[in-house]
Amino acid sequence: MKRYERLAHQLSELIKRGDLPPGARIPSVRAACKAWGVSPATVFRAYYLLENRGMIKARPRSGYFVSPSSGELLRRSPGTSMSTDPKTVNISDLVFEVLKTIRHAETVPLGSAFLSPALFPMARVGKSCAKVNRSTHLASMVDGLPPGYEGLRQQISLRYLMAGMTVPVDEIIITSGALEALTLSAQLLAAPGDVIVIEKPTFYAALQAIERLRLNVVEIPVDPVEGHDLDALAQALQQHPVRACWFMTSFHNPTGVTLDDSRKQALVDLLARHDVPLIEDDVYNELHFGPDPVRPAKFFDRKGLVIHCGSFAKCLAPGYRIGWAAAGRFAGRLEHAKWMTTLSASMPAQRAIADYLEHGGYERFLHKLRRELALQQSQMLDAISRYFPANTMATRSDGGYFTWVALPDHVDSIQLFQAALNSGISIAPGPIFSADGAFRHRMRLNYGYPWSARLDKAVATLGALCADESRCGAKLAGPVRPA
Amino acid sequence: MKRYERLAHQLSELIKRGDLPPGARIPSVRAACKAWGVSPATVFRAYYLLENRGMIKARPRSGYFVSPSSGELLRRSPGTSMSTDPKTVNISDLVFEVLKTIRHAETVPLGSAFLSPALFPMARVGKSCAKVNRSTHLASMVDGLPPGYEGLRQQISLRYLMAGMTVPVDEIIITSGALEALTLSAQLLAAPGDVIVIEKPTFYAALQAIERLRLNVVEIPVDPVEGHDLDALAQALQQHPVRACWFMTSFHNPTGVTLDDSRKQALVDLLARHDVPLIEDDVYNELHFGPDPVRPAKFFDRKGLVIHCGSFAKCLAPGYRIGWAAAGRFAGRLEHAKWMTTLSASMPAQRAIADYLEHGGYERFLHKLRRELALQQSQMLDAISRYFPANTMATRSDGGYFTWVALPDHVDSIQLFQAALNSGISIAPGPIFSADGAFRHRMRLNYGYPWSARLDKAVATLGALCADESRCGAKLAGPVRPA
Numbered sequence: 003m004k005r006y007e008r009l010a011h012q013l014s015e016l017i018k019r020g021d022l023p024p025g026a027r028i029p030s031v032r033a034a035c036k037a038w039g040v041s042p043a044t045v046f047r048a049y050y051l052l053e054n055r056g057m058i059k060a061r062p063r064s065g066y067f068v069s070p071s072s073g074e075l076l077r078r079s080p081g082t083s084m085s086t087d088p089k090t091v092n093i094s095d096l097v098f099e100v101l102k103t104i105r106h107a108e109t110v111p112l113g114s115a116f117l118s119p120a121l122f123p124m125a126r127v128g129k130s131c132a133k134v135n136r137s138t139h140l141a142s143m144v145d146g147l148p149p150g151y152e153g154l155r156q157q158i159s160l161r162y163l164m165a166g167m168t169v170p171v172d173e174i175i176i177t178s179g180a181l182e183a184l185t186l187s188a189q190l191l192a193a194p195g196d197v198i199v200i201e202k203p204t205f206y207a208a209l210q211a212i213e214r215l216r217l218n219v220v221e222i223p224v225d226p227v228e229g230h231d232l233d234a235l236a237q238a239l240q241q242h243p244v245r246a247c248w249f250m251t252s253f254h255n256p257t258g259v260t261l262d263d264s265r266k267q268a269l270v271d272l273l274a275r276h277d278v279p280l281i282e283d284d285v286y287n288e289l290h291f292g293p294d295p296v297r298p299a300k301f302f303d304r305k306g307l308v309i310h311c312g313s314f315a316k317c318l319a320p321g322y323r324i325g326w327a328a329a330g331r332f333a334g335r336l337e338h339a340k341w342m343t344t345l346s347a348s349m350p351a352q353r354a355i356a357d358y359l360e361h362g363g364y365e366r367f368l369h370k371l372r373r374e375l376a377l378q379q380s381q382m383l384d385a386i387s388r389y390f391p392a393n394t395m396a397t398r399s400d401g402g403y404f405t406w407v408a409l410p411d412h413v414d415s416i417q418l419f420q421a422a423l424n425s426g427i428s429i430a431p432g433p434i435f436s437a438d439g440a441f442r443h444r445m446r447l448n449y450g451y452p453w454s455a456r457l458d459k460a461v462a463t464l465g466a467l468c469a470d471e472s473r474c475g476a477k478l479a480g481p482v483r484p485a
Numbered sequence: 486m487k488r489y490e491r492l493a494h495q496l497s498e499l500i501k502r503g504d505l506p507p508g509a510r511i512p513s514v515r516a517a518c519k520a521w522g523v524s525p526a527t528v529f530r531a532y533y534l535l536e537n538r539g540m541i542k543a544r545p546r547s548g549y550f551v552s553p554s555s556g557e558l559l560r561r562s563p564g565t566s567m568s569t570d571p572k573t574v575n576i577s578d579l580v581f582e583v584l585k586t587i588r589h590a591e592t593v594p595l596g597s598a599f600l601s602p603a604l605f606p607m608a609r610v611g612k613s614c615a616k617v618n619r620s621t622h623l624a625s626m627v628d629g630l631p632p633g634y635e636g637l638r639q640q641i642s643l644r645y646l647m648a649g650m651t652v653p654v655d656e657i658i659i660t661s662g663a664l665e666a667l668t669l670s671a672q673l674l675a676a677p678g679d680v681i682v683i684e685k686p687t688f689y690a691a692l693q694a695i696e697r698l699r700l701n702v703v704e705i706p707v708d709p710v711e712g713h714d715l716d717a718l719a720q721a722l723q724q725h726p727v728r729a730c731w732f733m734t735s736f737h738n739p740t741g742v743t744l745d746d747s748r749k750q751a752l753v754d755l756l757a758r759h760d761v762p763l764i765e766d767d768v769y770n771e772l773h774f775g776p777d778p779v780r781p782a783k784f785f786d787r788k789g790l791v792i793h794c795g796s797f798a799k800c801l802a803p804g805y806r807i808g809w810a811a812a813g814r815f816a817g818r819l820e821h822a823k824w825m826t827t828l829s830a831s832m833p834a835q836r837a838i839a840d841y842l843e844h845g846g847y848e849r850f851l852h853k854l855r856r857e858l859a860l861q862q863s864q865m866l867d868a869i870s871r872y873f874p875a876n877t878m879a880t881r882s883d884g885g886y887f888t889w890v891a892l893p894d895h896v897d898s899i900q901l902f903q904a905a906l907n908s909g910i911s912i913a914p915g916p917i918f919s920a921d922g923a924f925r926h927r928m929r930l931n932y933g934y935p936w937s938a939r940l941d942k943a944v945a946t947l948g949a950l951c952a953d954e955s956r957c958g959a960k961l962a963g964p965v966r967p968a
Contacts, residue, residue: 021654037647136615164520171504321832348831349804
């Protein structure tokens with residue numbers, strides 16, 4: 003193969019595979035000469051060959067581009083990775099299958115963990131982003147280093163103040179989303195083999211983190227109405243050398259339940275007596291439907307034992323990936339951990355959000371968002387009551403955007419997940435929220451999307467599937483062990 | 486204390502501590518009423534009290550702001566955390582002491598790990614950031630999810646192509662800087678107690694990650710001229726169940742050495758025979774002084790065993806925190822790990838860099854940067870030869886921005902670090918680059934800042950300190966164990 007043929011072959015492989023998609027610019031002749039150490043003639047011959055095959059096109063004074071139709075037939079179609087046949091399932095794979103449904107615009111996202119992007123003030127946040135990042139910022143890298151951009155940490159401290167809490171700026175560490183704050187905190191507080199207490203059901207990322215960190219866990223039940231079972235916690239603290247608790251105390255995912263103030267106080271007091279830190283996942287805090295802010299357990303903390311983890315991903319700007327920990331007495335160690343894992347959070351996003359918080363009208367936006375979510379909850383619960391079998395129960399929450407649905411006993415939610423996907427609908431089946439495959443007759447539904455005929459129809463379809471024992475019956479049970 | 490007094494007290498504490506700095510806007514009366522559930526009269530009385538004390542000021546039609554002078558005397562001064570007295574030192578603390586010197590603009594940053602921000606095209610990258618993030622992007626959150634923004638992954642694939650390598654887009658996972666790619670890879674490949682091979686000397690973040698992941702390590706020597714000792718590696722692979730190697734094969738930090746092509750080929754072949762993956766830290770790859778790109782070990786990989794980790798932090802936009810892994814056969818597992826630790830990299834930064842790579846003139850900028858760094862190396866080596874004792878040796882590198890300096894035997898680099906800090910100069914003392922406190926007579930100097938009289942004077946001061954045995958003599962040895 004001659005040199006220009008080899009070059010043409012390399013490029014055509016990329017185009018066929020879709021790595022260079024239709025419309026993409028390919029290197030200029032000058033750049034290509036430099037990159038491959040070949041003469042302009044070689045590059046021209048290679049490009050001429052590709053042009054003859056219809057794979058690329060020259061545009062006058064613009065350079066070469068991949069042809070509109072080129073390679074399209076060979077592109078992987080977005081749906082192929084998701085099998086809809088019954089098959090062996092493990093919980094970890096199932097989590098990713100559920101997560102990845104969000105990529106498919108054609109799938110109704112009732113299993114999604116995210117709010118509808120349409121609800122966010124992305125244009126206004128984008129305006130802040132453009133404004134503060136358009137100019138030169140020589141110091142921007144240094145400013146963003148741990149514990150994070152001070153302008154943003156001040157704004158976060160101010161929001162705590164507005165909710166009646168005094169949290170010093172020094173205690174706040176900016177992270178790449180709350181998930182980083184949570185996993186770094188767990189890693190900080192517990193070594194492999196140590197015991198930490200988690201919820202059952204719990205957020206699946208907590209399960210994954212615990213597996214990765216090789217921790218031992220004690221699960222305490224979270225009742226959809228009462229919340230965390232503090233008696234079970236007291237017992238666990240007696241029996242085990244617990245290093246930390248990882249709890250979501252408000253608008254719990256997946257149940258939606260919130261511990262009331264007196265129980266939060268009791269939780270903090272109990273942990274203080276045992277000197278056990280609380281990693282408090284509070285990412286839905288701003289999404290309260292009532293008029294008043296919901297107090298985190300952190301509010302009652304007098305010993306610096308609560309690491310309060312928050313985020314702008316659920317209430318302002320999801321793709322920006324800005325979260326934080328108000329880390330109490332652990333702030334210094336968490337800052338060091340951040341230095342050594344991802345260094346700083348992305349500076350354009352930190353600056354953009356700080357500017358938006360100061361000038362963008364956050365309070366006004368949140369007010370509107372909360373009303374919308376409360377309305378969407380009513381619409382979802384109403385649809386469930388209309389379309390699902392009579393012995394279905396769905397939780398009503400004071401905030402957030404999830405309902406935890408107890409299905410009739412004959413329904414297996416993993417079977418339902420598969421059957422629903424065949425109908426273009428995602429759900430979050432109960433077993434992904436526990437380590438042992440419990441909650442087979444439960445599912446989490448997302449009402450974070452504006453209500454529509456499409457959603458109504460999807461809930462109707464789910465209801466019909468649940469009524470049809472042959473489609474998603476527990477008797478067809480997959481390999482997941484019942485709780 | 487009355488309600489308005491309590492409110493005033495809370496605010497004044499924040500102002501005194503500097504959490505609300507001079508000029509910061511404080512909540513509007515309306516927002517404050519809502520937040521604290523008090524009447525406008527209460528808020529007005531609180532603000533009136535603070536205004537009377539000179540702590541805040543009203544600006545017509547703008548609201549209330551912290552007074553310019555308020556609290557300034559009480560602010561922590563930036564230098565206080567850094568003791569310059571001799572004291573007990575442990576390596577981990579020392580690393581953070583070195584890292585944090587970069588925050589102090591008045592300290593000459595010869596110990597810094599970063600390039601001068603002045604060398605980067607921040608204005609042009611900022612223009613891209615403003616352009617692509619100014620408008621609404623409903624899908625931006627979904628687009629940024631693992632494996633990352635496809636537009637950016639295509640641009641990265643294209644850069645590989647320009648360097649003569651075919652790396653499919655599917656293999657590329659965007660991360661929050663290369664450091665995340667590296668630590669996630671190590672976590673993926675090795676469980677606590679497993680053995681991985683690292684370099685000696687090595688990048689201190691590798692040491693920290695290994696400690697956090699509780700891995701066992703075998704160190705193989707990196708010679709400042711020859712590079713990695715492949716015989717020692719072969720022996721380690723014979724003797725231990727090695728799960729991975731973590732190497733920097735080009736412009737190694739701290740020595741600056743680059744393995745030549747034949748030795749990279751030999752490295753890859755050796756690892757392939759043992760089926761051991763290589764985590765290749767290649768963050769300085771673009772900073773070559775010669776006309777041609779430097780091939781990574783990944784170039785020679787035929788088995789998908791090399792996870793090639795790159796970054797834009799060292800060669801384009803430090804504060805943006807965008808890196809990647811071209812993860813070979815481990816791409817799928819790395820993508821899952823990313824889902825479960827920090828989810829996605831920040832979307833505004835991903836979009837900005839993708840746009841810059843396509844339209845910003847990256848090649849032109851790099852060409853200029855490489856020339857500047859090569860010049861700065863000459864200036865630094867020249868100054869060292871003029872000012873340091875005759876028996877000092879400094880490495881000359883083909884890229885990057887570090888020189889690894891062998892000091893006269895009487896000089897202890899930790900003592901030198903302390904003495905230099907007293908003179909307003911930072912250095913990176915040798916012992917932070919190994920687990921056992923070796924390299925006591927070495928230091929790393931950064932030549933990533935444009936040469937200036939200030940730098941010249943700083944090198945002269947260092948040279949004089951090294952000549953003065955009483956100031957930084959090895960006889961005054963601290964508690965670090967000699968190698």
